[in-house]
Amino acid sequence: MLFSSLEFLVFLGVVLVGYHLVIPSRRWGARKTFLLCASYVFYMAWHPVFALILLGSSLLGFVLGPALAPEWPARGRRIALVVSLVGNLGALGFFKYGEFVTANVYWLLGPAIGYRPPPVWSIALPIGISFYVFEVVSYSLDVYRGVLRPCRSFLDFALFLAFFPHVLCGPIVRAGQLLPQFVRPPRLEGAGVETALARIGIGFVKKVLFADTLGAYVDLVFANPSPYGPGNVLLAVYAYAYQIYFDFSGYTDIAIGLAGLFGLGLPENFDRPYMATSPRDFWRRWHVTLSAWLRDYVYVSLGGNRRGPGRTQVNLLLTMLLGGLWHGAGWHFVAWGGYHGILLVLERMLGKRVEPRGVVTAWLARLVTFHLVCAGWVLFRAESLADAWLVFARLASPGQFVPVPGAGVVAALLAIAIATHSLLAATTTWRTLVRIPPWCQGMGYAAVIILCLLLAQQQAPFIYFQF
Amino acid sequence: MKRVWIVTLSCGLTLLVAASVAIGWYWQGGVAAGRHAYRDLLEVRETLERPVTRRPVVVWLGDSTIMGKAKVSYPRRLEERLRGTLDVENRIVATGGLHFESYFCLMGAVLTLKPDAVVVIANPTQFRGPAIRPSSHLCALMPRDHLPGAMWRALRPGGVPLSTLLSLRLLGVPGVRDPLFFLTGLRRAIQSALVWDWLGTKATEEGKGLLVWGGDRGDARLAIVDSWRNGLGSQVRADEPVMETVRATVRMAARRGVPIIVIGHPVPYDRLRAEAAYDPADFRRRFPFREAVEQAGGLFVDLHDAVAESGFRDRWVHLNAQGTERMATLLEPVMRRVLARPEGG
Numbered sequence: 001m002l003f004s005s006l007e008f009l010v011f012l013g014v015v016l017v018g019y020h021l022v023i024p025s026r027r028w029g030a031r032k033t034f035l036l037c038a039s040y041v042f043y044m045a046w047h048p049v050f051a052l053i054l055l056g057s058s059l060l061g062f063v064l065g066p067a068l069a070p071e072w073p074a075r076g077r078r079i080a081l082v083v084s085l086v087g088n089l090g091a092l093g094f095f096k097y098g099e100f101v102t103a104n105v106y107w108l109l110g111p112a113i114g115y116r117p118p119p120v121w122s123i124a125l126p127i128g129i130s131f132y133v134f135e136v137v138s139y140s141l142d143v144y145r146g147v148l149r150p151c152r153s154f155l156d157f158a159l160f161l162a163f164f165p166h167v168l169c170g171p172i173v174r175a176g177q178l179l180p181q182f183v184r185p186p187r188l189e190g191a192g193v194e195t196a197l198a199r200i201g202i203g204f205v206k207k208v209l210f211a212d213t214l215g216a217y218v219d220l221v222f223a224n225p226s227p228y229g230p231g232n233v234l235l236a237v238y239a240y241a242y243q244i245y246f247d248f249s250g251y252t253d254i255a256i257g258l259a260g261l262f263g264l265g266l267p268e269n270f271d272r273p274y275m276a277t278s279p280r281d282f283w284r285r286w287h288v289t290l291s292a293w294l295r296d297y298v299y300v301s302l303g304g305n306r307r308g309p310g311r312t313q314v315n316l317l318l319t320m321l322l323g324g325l326w327h328g329a330g331w332h333f334v335a336w337g338g339y340h341g342i343l344l345v346l347e348r349m350l351g352k353r354v355e356p357r358g359v360v361t362a363w364l365a366r367l368v369t370f371h372l373v374c375a376g377w378v379l380f381r382a383e384s385l386a387d388a389w390l391v392f393a394r395l396a397s398p399g400q401f402v403p404v405p406g407a408g409v410v411a412a413l414l415a416i417a418i419a420t421h422s423l424l425a426a427t428t429t430w431r432t433l434v435r436i437p438p439w440c441q442g443m444g445y446a447a448v449i450i451l452c453l454l455l456a457q458q459q460a461p462f463i464y465f466q467f
Numbered sequence: 468m469k470r471v472w473i474v475t476l477s478c479g480l481t482l483l484v485a486a487s488v489a490i491g492w493y494w495q496g497g498v499a500a501g502r503h504a505y506r507d508l509l510e511v512r513e514t515l516e517r518p519v520t521r522r523p524v525v526v527w528l529g530d531s532t533i534m535g536k537a538k539v540s541y542p543r544r545l546e547e548r549l550r551g552t553l554d555v556e557n558r559i560v561a562t563g564g565l566h567f568e569s570y571f572c573l574m575g576a577v578l579t580l581k582p583d584a585v586v587v588i589a590n591p592t593q594f595r596g597p598a599i600r601p602s603s604h605l606c607a608l609m610p611r612d613h614l615p616g617a618m619w620r621a622l623r624p625g626g627v628p629l630s631t632l633l634s635l636r637l638l639g640v641p642g643v644r645d646p647l648f649f650l651t652g653l654r655r656a657i658q659s660a661l662v663w664d665w666l667g668t669k670a671t672e673e674g675k676g677l678l679v680w681g682g683d684r685g686d687a688r689l690a691i692v693d694s695w696r697n698g699l700g701s702q703v704r705a706d707e708p709v710m711e712t713v714r715a716t717v718r719m720a721a722r723r724g725v726p727i728i729v730i731g732h733p734v735p736y737d738r739l740r741a742e743a744a745y746d747p748a749d750f751r752r753r754f755p756f757r758e759a760v761e762q763a764g765g766l767f768v769d770l771h772d773a774v775a776e777s778g779f780r781d782r783w784v785h786l787n788a789q790g791t792e793r794m795a796t797l798l799e800p801v802m803r804r805v806l807a808r809p810e811g812g
Contacts, residue, residue, distance in 0.1 A: 006650070007634050048618055190468040197474060438470040442477025449478070450485055453650070454657045 001045040003254050004208060004452040011042065012258070019262060020188075028185040032155055035262065039164040043128070050126035053091060054162055060087045061136035062157045065150035068143040077144060084140040092133040095125055100329030128168040130326060132161045134293055139175040141297055148176050156182040165258035169251050171269040172289040178264070186263030191434065196260025197441070198430035199253045201448045206250030208452055210413055214243040217410040222381055225391050229399035232407070233391060239410050240381050241374050242417045245273065248287070274373070274421055277356050277365035279343035282373055294323050313348065317341035327380070332388055336379040343372060489653060500655050501648025507562035507569075508604055508638065514560050515576050515608065523806050524556045526577045528570045529588030531563040532732055532785055539786060541794035542586070548799055553806055558582070565605075566593040567709055571716045572605040575613035578723055584805050585720050589713070590732040591754050591771060592784055606631070607638040705755050713756065714763040721764030726805050729760045729767050733774035733794070734784055747772055766805070773797055 001008050015038045023031045044051045060083075066072075067080035093101075106113070139160075142148035151157040160178045161167070221228055221236035228236075252269040259266045269288050276282035283291045299319040305312040317338065324337015347354060356365040375392075382388035420429075433441065489497070502509065527533055527542045537543035546557040558580065560573060570587055577585060609617055609632075618632060637643040703710060713729070720727035731754070736747070750771060751757070760767040778790025786794065 007631070188468075190471050193468070193471045194474065197471075438473035439477040442474040442479075443481045445474065445478045446481035446485065449482060454654050 001042060004204060006453060016261060025185055032159055032182060036155060036159045036162060039162040039167060042164040043162060043167055046127045053126045054132060057088055057091065057132060057136050058158045058161050060084060061139055062151065062154050065143055068140055069150050070146045081140060081144050085137060088133045088136050092129055095129055097329045131170045131172055132167060134172050135161055138293060138297060142175060151179055165255040166266055170289055171252055171267050172293050173266060177267055181264050188263040192260055194434040195430055196257040197445060198433040199257035201445050202429055203250040203253030203257060204448050204452055206246040208455055210417060211243050211247035211250060213413055214239040214410055217406055218243055225394040229401045230395050230397060231401035232404060233394045235407065235410060237374050237378060238414055241377050242414060272421055274370050275366055276369050277362055278369055279340060279347050279372060282369055294319050298322055313345045316344045320344060332379050332382055332385050335385060336376050339376050339379060493653060494649060497649040497652035498645050500652030504651050504655055505604060508607060510562055511560055511573065512608060514558060519580060521554055521556050523583035524558060524580060525584045525586060526558045526560060526580060526582045527586045528573060529561040530565045530590055530593065532590055533559060533561050533588055538788050539791050541791045544791050544795040545798055545802060548795055567712045567716055569605050571712050572609060574716050574719045575610045576608045578720065578725065579610060582725055584726045586728045586730060588732050589729050589756050591734055604635050604638065607635040703754055705758065710759050713759045717760050717763035717765035727765040728805060729756060729765055731756055731769040731771045732784065734771050735776045735779055736772040738776040768801055770797060
């Protein structure tokens with residue numbers, strides 16, 4: 001049930017009517033139960049059995065929560081934490097990395113076991129598992145550290161994990177951000193709903209108009225870069241940088257907007273990432289909730305910068321390697337994480353020498369950072385390290401631009417994307433939208449719905465669905 | 468909240484006006500285009516709902532390679548050959564672009580015919596990753612008792628979504644069918660409008676990693692366009708969802724005691740050998756049908772190298788009269804043997 005499908009439109013209509021018009025606002029518990037049921041129906045639309053894993057993860061997190069609180073004996077808390085982490089991360093490891101680990105172990109043991117092929121497991125990846133497992137882990141660690149009180153209501157806890165706008169692709173919500181909103185009925189205000197609608201509209205335009213159009217060209221060139229010139233490949237790399245941004249930030253806009261329709265707030269995930277002046281700045285702007293998660297629960301747990309410069313750099317590198325691996329079970333994702341880790345280490349080593357001073361150097365720094373990030377995207381987008389190498393080799397080799405159908409449109413869309421990304425602050429667009437007359441807004445949203453129904457590629461799910 | 472109601476009303480009214488304009492302008496055309504888009508569904512429904520006239524009945528599930536008259540369709544040719552000794556009714560459930568996902572969706576309905584045997588065409592050119600024609604709408608034809616099983620099956624990574632499975636059931640409801648056809652037809656009309664040609668962004672099915680064989684254009688050159696690996700050069704791993712679908716399709720028939728034969732459809736192997744690397748053992752390794760079919764209780768007949776280049780009439784591995792005759796000759800003893808079995812009679 002993609003957000004851009006007719007089925008989702010019907011689902012959302014039913015849920016909104018049920019939530020706002022059928023169940024009275026004073027019956028907050030009933031509304032939450034209804035939202036939880038709707039969220040599970042939404043999740044089960046992909047595969048009913050996956051809902052059991054989500055439910056299991058919710059139960060494990062909830063049941064162990066009170067045992068993690070500081071008032072319990074230290075030994076018991078530690079055991080509860082280990083069980084929670086092993087249970088949740090174990091599930092993630094099994095479903096996401098089982099085949100990858102087995103294949104690599106067999107490869108390593110090759111000479112000893114006579115190069116036998118690894119057993120075929122054929123494990124399906126439950127959609128959204130990377131996101132909700134990280135949410136349960138953050139909850140457990142927050143309770144263990146005494147930052148958060150354990151949740152007393154299973155309904156609230158299950159809804160925190162399964163709430164349909166964020167269950168598939170985030171943002172990775174902390175319990176401290178969403179659980180307090182479930183305590184009493186949220187106040188739904190007109191301005192909030194208008195902003196939510198504006199964000200949903202913008203999200204769909206980002207996805208359907210920009211990401212999917214750019215994606216068609218990217219797929220063509222990345223499938224086999226050999227026949228194309230370096231100009232084509234460079235255009236494809238730039239196009240991918242904006243495709244993945246529009247795809248994921250479009251999803252986030254829709255998710256935040258959808259939550260807004262129920263009066264609930266989700267954290268922001270992007271802050272014009274290609275305006276970053278350094279790799280560190282990039283990670284403060286790109287997939288913010290994941291960066292913050294990695295910082296708080298991996299980097300800090302490893303010791304952060306408290307154990308000297310050498311250890312800090314190792315910690316940075318390890319954190320980014322894990323961040324890369326979180327995106328998928330493939331060496332090219334590990335390489336992508338490692339690459340960003342090295343960039344962060346280098347930036348830390350160079351210190352203030354690379355800090356931009358003045359407008360010109362700031363723009364120069366943005367340009368350099370953008371290209372460094374783009375090089376990373378090649379590792380990320382390629383299906384293997386060998387494929388990534390092929391793209392780099394094509395970029396470095398001589399050749400002319402091969403006229404490809406659609407390249408002009410891609411270039412035009414990129415120009416619009418770069419201009420809006422550089423000139424408009426993220427909040428400006430929807431704040432401007434809500435100022436226009438409401439009848440005009442309504443017509444605009446109708447146009448977006450028509451755009452989605454008629455043009456959306458039903459076979460083009462959001463990129464982050466696979467993670 | 469007053470502004471929100473105005474937004475909602477204005478949105479609703481705009482959609483209503485747009486829908487009215489579209490319906491007034493394009494209803495007939497849209498419904499016709501939608502009906503055309505779902506033609507395989509309609510044709511297949513018609514074929515499956517036709518009463519059985521004689522026994523034995525053999526249902527052939529396949530793509531365009533077995534469609535057409537007896538001259539170019541080996542199931543038809545085979546029926547002619549068997550007439551007299553075995554008066555078989557060959558029920559051909561086929562349309563362009565069907566593949567194992569479609570066969571899986573259809574198998575439940577096929578089995579309701581109580582066939583004496585089922586023959587499935589495994590066309591290697593259909594195994595190049597995402598299907599060129601998504602046919603999940605064929606699940607509209609699934610018998611109701613087959614639905615729960617289908618939800619669990621990995622038709623594609625993650626399975627055919629439950630929402631798709633259920634919403635497509637609406638295609639069986641006459642009052643809903645025409646509006647759905649209209650919406651599909653309108654989508655098709657807009658997505659194939661000339662403007663995309665001018666902009667250069669029209670997505671064409673042709674040329675996306677397909678084997679392009681210039682034989683029908685006179686130059687008789689085999690060109691492997693773009694990606695040899697995506698076409699016949701693709702590697703289908705035994706653990707891919709598509710192979711799981713192959714096993715599930717075969718298993719469904721085998722469990723009901725219906726003999727099921729999967730035919731590895733011919734490819735122009737001699738031309739491939741001349742123009743690019745071709746090795747029969749390597750080909751079989753890359754398309755591990757035999758293991759999948761036999762594990763699931765079916766019979767695999769590998770005919771991928773049974774027809775020489777002169778037996779094909781175009782680049783889409785459609786056979787000409789010579790190739791059809793050759794296939795009928797090779798399959799005749801197989802069919803006789805299968806239909807002579809006690810469970811086949």
